[in-house]
Amino acid sequence: DIQMTQSPSSLSASVGDRVTITCRASQSISTYLNWYQHKPGKAPKVLIYAAFRLQSGVPSRFSGSGSGTDFTLTISSLQPEDFATYYCQQSYTTPMYTFGQGTKLEIK
Amino acid sequence: QAQLVESGGGVVQPGTSLRLSCVASGFTFSAYGMHWVRLVPGKGLEWVANIWDDGSKKNYADSVKGRFTISRDNSKNVLFLQMNSLRVEDTGVYYCTRDSVMDVTNWFDPWGQGTLVTVSS
Numbered sequence: 001d002i003q004m005t006q007s008p009s010s011l012s013a014s015v016g017d018r019v020t021i022t023c024r025a026s027q028s029i030s031t032y033l034n035w036y037q038h039k040p041g042k043a044p045k046v047l048i049y050a051a052f053r054l055q056s057g058v059p060s061r062f063s064g065s066g067s068g069t070d071f072t073l074t075i076s077s078l079q080p081e082d083f084a085t086y087y088c089q090q091s092y093t094t095p096m097y098t099f100g101q102g103t104k105l106e107i108k
Numbered sequence: 109q110a111q112l113v114e115s116g117g118g119v120v121q122p123g124t125s126l127r128l129s130c131v132a133s134g135f136t137f138s139a140y141g142m143h144w145v146r147l148v149p150g151k152g153l154e155w156v157a158n159i160w161d162d163g164s165k166k167n168y169a170d171s172v173k174g175r176f177t178i179s180r181d182n183s184k185n186v187l188f189l190q191m192n193s194l195r196v197e198d199t200g201v202y203y204c205t206r207d208s209v210m211d212v213t214n215w216f217d218p219w220g221q222g223t224l225v226t227v228s229s
């Protein structure tokens with residue numbers, strides 16, 4: 001099974017900060033990597049699919065990069081509504097998709 | 109727009125059963141594969157099961173294989189998850205979500221709001 005490891009597990013930042021979250025796969029997954037945002041009590045929401053493709057309607061301050069085993073999600077300028085938990089997900093071994101453990105982004 | 113609404117969660121004792129439902133609207137349900145994903149306290153998101161658009165193929169996470177059954181009724185736009193022999197570690201929020209595909213890559217969109225399952229004695 002492919003393991004997905006995110007870092008950091010939690011992060012404190014301020015509005016306007018540039019934030020980067022990292023996701024590492026236990027084996028190469030090409031660009032089969034998605035990023036989701038999840039707020040308590042809400043439905044999770046896809047931000048980025050195929051490593052760098054921005055989902056329609058997602059603000060351009062979100063971007064994704066990487067291939068192989070190492071990936072990043074970057075938020076260029078944090079907004080108040082961005083405080084949430086972020087998950088990466090590999091879609092290389094369909095349908096047994098696996099998620100990272102999550103990164104909780106909190107207000108400093 | 110596409111919408112998913114789950115129901116059927118509750119508080120149950122270990123060893124008992126529960127059936128979750130997910131009603132789909134705003135898209136051609138029968139054209140999409142569907143998944144159940146759960147949010148486990150302290151552990152994050154875990155993929156549980158999926159079913160092909162026509163219901164012909166199903167897959168399960170090892171943690172639920174043999175105890176959970178995914179099914180669908182395309183005439184009524186409903187996805188189900190029959191959960192038997194429930195364990196404390198099955199506690200979590202259960203989401204249904206649609207398989208989105210472009211070329212050879214997949215992602216989950218949209219997701220429902222989730223239904224809470226609590227397994228406790």
